[in-house]
Amino acid sequence: MLTADAGTFLAIDLLLPVEKQAALLAGELERAPAATVVAHSWGGTLVGIAMAHNGARPAALVLVEPALFDLAPTNESVRDHISVMTDARALADAGDLRGFWNLVKPMMFGAEATDDAWAADEPHAARFARLTVPWGFDLGAALRELPPTLVITGAWWDGYEAIAHALVQRGAEHVKLSGAGHRPQDLPDFTRMLDDWQSH
Incomplete structure (x- = not known):
């Protein structure tokens, strides 16, 4: 999560029951209500679950290749x-x-x-085999309103592009950063893009 003056890495054991993972994230957001949440892959799903089922309200979101499969079930x-x-x-x-x-x-x-x-x-x-699959949480109906949201995809798999499109329909901005597959955050332009988005 990014606050006005620092960033915090929230380490959550992905083998915990999903309800506990979502509650941990929601609790952190209660303590830092002005934070921008930056989440990758399953992290994006977890943010969605925390928003839909735990009342979490991030100030802003940066979703990197979010595995929000519930938003694109027909793709x-x-x-x-x-x-x-x-x-x-x-x-x-x-x-x-x-x-x-x-x-x-x-x-x-x-x-x-x-x-x-x-x-x-x-x-x-x-x-x-023990990880929670990122679908089946009824997020399509629940995530109709988003805080300011930037979605970043790697332009390598149609499924993530479809998820990004669904988020754009809910008001998100979408940027493609190709060249690193599922990890566009590893590219040199990622930090600059994040800074540019936060500054406007």
């Missing part, structure tokens, strides 16, 4: 992603972690799940 890329992840989680829930990873690693990390890599991959697969 083909979003539907395909949810379908694959639903199948993968069913395998994990049935005890087939390797089957889960065979689906997830190519889609999420761009690499094949091989026998040679499995020993190193297994703890990552186990952790990933």
Whole structure:
């Protein structure tokens, strides 16, 4: 979160129940009501959950590739992603972690799940299978009004562009920063863009 004179990194254990994650974020915002929240990926979903279900009211938002899948449920890329992840989680829930990873690693990390890599991959697969999926929170109806919001996408996946479009329809500004995939915050122009947006 960014305040007038400093930034605070809010470390939240992503393996906590989502209700506890959202409550922690909402509590921080109560203590810093003038803060701008900068959130990436699942962090964007968590902000949405805290706003929709915990009464959180950020002064402003910067959402970087926000995984707000509930806002673009009809987009083909979003539907395909949810379908694959639903199948993968069913395998994990049935005890087939390797089957889960065979689906997830190519889609999420761009690499094949091989026998040679499995020993190193297994703890990552186990952790990933425990993370909360970023959909199913009824955020489409809840997030009709936003504080001043900037959405930054990496211009690499249609699903995130569709989510950004849905946020623009709710009053957000949208900027594309290509060249770093899912992490446009790693690009040199990111900080300048953030400063320019905050100053106007």
